[in-house]
Amino acid sequence: MTAPRPPDEIFCMTCGPAAVLERDPRVPVLRCARCGDSQRVPALPLFVVTGASGAGKSTVTGPLRRLLPDCAVFEVDLTLQVAALGWETWRDTWLRVAHTEALSGRVTVLCGSLLPDQLDAVPARKLLGPIHFCDLDCPDDVLAARLRARPSWRFSSLQAAIAEHQRFAGWLRTHIQPCFDTSMLTPAETAAQIATWVRHHLGEDRAHDDAVTCLAGRRMLG
Numbered sequence: 224m225t226a227p228r229p230p231d232e233i234f235c236m237t238c239g240p241a242a243v244l245e246r247d248p249r250v251p252v253l254r255c256a257r258c259g260d261s262q263r264v265p266a267l268p269l270f271v272v273t274g275a276s277g278a279g280k281s282t283v284t285g286p287l288r289r290l291l292p293d294c295a296v297f298e299v300d301l302t303l304q305v306a307a308l309g310w311e312t313w314r315d316t317w318l319r320v321a322h323t324e325a326l327s328g329r330v331t332v333l334c335g336s337l338l339p340d341q342l343d344a345v346p347a348r349k350l351l352g353p354i355h356f357c358d359l360d361c362p363d364d365v366l367a368a369r370l371r372a373r374p375s376w377r378f379s380s381l382q383a384a385i386a387e388h389q390r391f392a393g394w395l396r397t398h399i400q401p402c403f404d405t406s407m408l409t410p411a412e413t414a415a416q417i418a419t420w421v422r423h424h425l426g427e428d429r430a431h432d433d434a435v436t437c438l439a440g441r442r443m444l445g
Contacts, residue, residue, distance in 0.1 A: 231315070232346045235260060246349035253349065265325035266352035269318070270294075270332040270421050271342070274359035275392035276379060277369040279405035279413060280334040283359070286414035287332060291421060295324040299335030311345055318347035325351070332421065336391075355424050357417060358399035361406040363389045 235242040235255035244253040244262075251266030272287075274280050281298050288296045299317055306313040314337065321331035342354055361369075366389060370379040378384060396402060401420060405413050 231312070233349060244349070251352065264322070264350050265328075266350075267321075267325040267328075267330050268352045268424060269321050269342075269354045270330070270424070271337050271354060271356045272332065272334040272359060272417060273337050273356055273399060274395060275366060275388045276336065277366045277373075277388060278359040278361055278392065279410065280336070280359055282405075282410045283414045283417065284334045286411050287334070287417060290414055290418040291332060294330045294332050294421065295321075296332045297334065299333050299337065311341075314341055315345035315347045318342065318345055318351060322347060322350040330421075330425065332417075353424075355421075356399050357420055358395045358402040359405050359413065360392060360396055360402050361404060363392070365406045366392055 230240040232240070232243045233253065234240045235244055235258060237260060238255055238257045242255050242257040244255055246253055251264045252261050253264060254261045272280055272283065281300070284296060284298045297317070297320070302313065302316065305316050317333055317337075321333070324331045337356075339354065339356060342348060367385050370385050370388060373379045379388070403413050403416050408416070
């Protein structure tokens with residue numbers, strides 16, 4: 224007997240999968256329209272270190288873990304087998320992982336080729352607070368050299384693949400800020416700049432959270 228596929232949406236555990244929980248637009252509270260139950264979510268921020276293949280995302284993961292010991296730092300490609308269920312399911316799974324970390328008070332940093340509109344579209348987006356993106360970048364010739372140096376089984380040395388990654392890098396360069404040039408920085412220096420960026424946003428987001436805590440409490444009681 225084949226087990227049924229779990230529901231994609233975040234739903235009310237009292238009313239069942241048909242009762243999708245909705246996020247209050249002003250405070251981090253999920254509500255069931257059917258029974259009226261509500262639950263507060265940690266809504267901690269999520270940080271995404273994006274970039275084209277070869278930009279240096281995997282390389283900075285280790286140094287970032289050492290610089291941000293209070294954060295959960297993940298290389299998203301480690302779970303690519305989940306993408307066999309669909310790319311949206313794979314992205315949604317990572318946001319659920321970030322939510323699970325937030326339940327323990329830990330902020331998540333994801334290193335991988337993710338985009339804002341991709342994460343905004345998945346069901347688990349309502350479980351999180353703001354999502355901040357930075358981009359790892361390098362000149363096209365450096366990117367091409369890095370991709371050609373990869374093992375042949377990755378098929379990244381093909382000219383068509385290189386051109387596609389270069390186009391993606393160009394799009395990120397003009398749409399995602401801040402942008403860190405990994406051709407000018409060592410992995411340790413790149414990680415240090417990312418860590419500074421993360422800490423800066425954490426200070427801003429925590430100040431905002433303090434401002435809405437009382438409002439969230441009143442809405443939970445109401």
